[in-house]
Amino acid sequence: MAGRGKLIAVIGDEDTVTGFLLGGIGELNKNRHPNFLVVEKDTTINEIEDTFRSLGSVPGSVAEANPSQHDPPLWDEIDSWQFLNRDDIGIILINQYIAEMVRHALDAHQHSIPAVLEIPSKEHPYDAAKDSILRRARGMFTAEDLR
Amino acid sequence: MKDLVCPLAVLPTAGGDKEGGGSESDYVSMAALDLRAELDSLLLQLLGDLEELEGKRAVLNARVEEGWLSLAKARYAMGTKSVGPLQYASHMEPQVCLQASEAQEGLRKFKVVRSGVHAPEEVGPREAALRRRKGPTKTPELQSSEAPRDPLNWFGILVPHSLRQAQASFWDGLQLAADIASLQNRIDWGRSQLRGLQEKLKQLEPGAA
Numbered sequence: 001m002a003g004r005g006k007l008i009a010v011i012g013d014e015d016t017v018t019g020f021l022l023g024g025i026g027e028l029n030k031n032r033h034p035n036f037l038v039v040e041k042d043t044t045i046n047e048i049e050d051t052f053r054s055l056g057s058v059p060g061s062v063a064e065a066n067p068s069q070h071d072p073p074l075w076d077e078i079d080s081w082q083f084l085n086r087d088d089i090g091i092i093l094i095n096q097y098i099a100e101m102v103r104h105a106l107d108a109h110q111h112s113i114p115a116v117l118e119i120p121s122k123e124h125p126y127d128a129a130k131d132s133i134l135r136r137a138r139g140m141f142t143a144e145d146l147r
Numbered sequence: 148m149k150d151l152v153c154p155l156a157v158l159p160t161a162g163g164d165k166e167g168g169g170s171e172s173d174y175v176s177m178a179a180l181d182l183r184a185e186l187d188s189l190l191l192q193l194l195g196d197l198e199e200l201e202g203k204r205a206v207l208n209a210r211v212e213e214g215w216l217s218l219a220k221a222r223y224a225m226g227t228k229s230v231g232p233l234q235y236a237s238h239m240e241p242q243v244c245l246q247a248s249e250a251q252e253g254l255r256k257f258k259v260v261r262s263g264v265h266a267p268e269e270v271g272p273r274e275a276a277l278r279r280r281k282g283p284t285k286t287p288e289l290q291s292s293e294a295p296r297d298p299l300n301w302f303g304i305l306v307p308h309s310l311r312q313a314q315a316s317f318w319d320g321l322q323l324a325a326d327i328a329s330l331q332n333r334i335d336w337g338r339s340q341l342r343g344l345q346e347k348l349k350q351l352e353p354g355a356a
Binding site for chain 2: 005006007008014015016017018019020021022023024025026027028029030034035038090091093112113115117119120122125126128133134136137
């Protein structure tokens with residue numbers, strides 16, 4: 001794995017995930033650890049957050065990726081589904097409307113890797129005012145700093 | 148010029164040495180000038196990066212939208228349920244990987260690398276000899292190497308052109324995503340450098356800052 005580089009993960013709606021998987025980023029290994037999550041109407045915020053950051057059982061996300069796989073995961077394996085905790089992920093692509101649901105988790109992420117990129121979705125165009133990175137950049141300058 | 152960037156130790160104190168007082172304040176003002184110049188340069192670079200980021204974002208958004216449109220056309224041609232998670236392979240290997248390099252401490256650059264890309268097959272005789280008329284000779288070594296399976300194959304053998312266009316759009320999007328991630332990282336790094344320099348300047352010139 002060290003030789004081949006890092007992965008690009010994606011958390012998004014069906015079209016976004018399908019598109020980027022077509023681009024060739026998908027990984028689903030023997031242990032059923034995907035680097036993508038298809039967010040549908042019944043996907044809970046907790047599932048999204050769990051996938052993105054914290055501990056938790058995410059059977060829903062596995063079912064989205066592989067409907068034939070329903071075995072509950074081992075707790076030891078769950079950690080490796082958390083994209084932020086995986087050291088083999090370099091970039092996380094996330095639809096901005098989904099990023100809004102877990103904004104607190106995104107804002108808490110201060111490391112340079114994995115980099116988090118917010119992308120638009122079909123129903124929700126990209127809004128620069130909501131982007132975590134640009135909001136931090138906007139807070140760089142105050143009136144006093146520019147004197 | 149390095150000796151002009153004065154450490155805090157040479158800052159003038161309240162009951163400071165009168166003889167050296169003038170030279171110390173000169174050091175401080177020279178150091179402050181250097182810091183200001185560095186701040187200006189960093190600020191300009193940051194603003195340039197932000198502008199570049201905005202441009203690349205617009206292109207990424209356009210590519211992704213093109214990809215969705217092509218996917219919709221492919222669905223129209225193949226059927227609504229023919230392009231979606233139900234077609235995902237049970238075993239996937241990434242064709243695209245990311246190379247992350249660290250230029251300076253905290254400053255990372257990302258580059259998308261396509262794995263399993265083979266050089267175009269050489270057609271024709273390998274040696275300067277007459278071509279055999281019995282037909283093309285097989286090259287078993289080349290054919291035995293396994294490349295990651297093209298995700299297009301998940302959707303069938305003959306896929307519509309719109310699906311290939313969608314793949315191309317999202318592939319372009321991945322390249323742009325790597326560039327944007329590099330820019331974001333550079334902006335974050337520049338932001339922390341800016342804060343550090345502003346703090347130093349405030350310590351050198353508490354009144355002016």
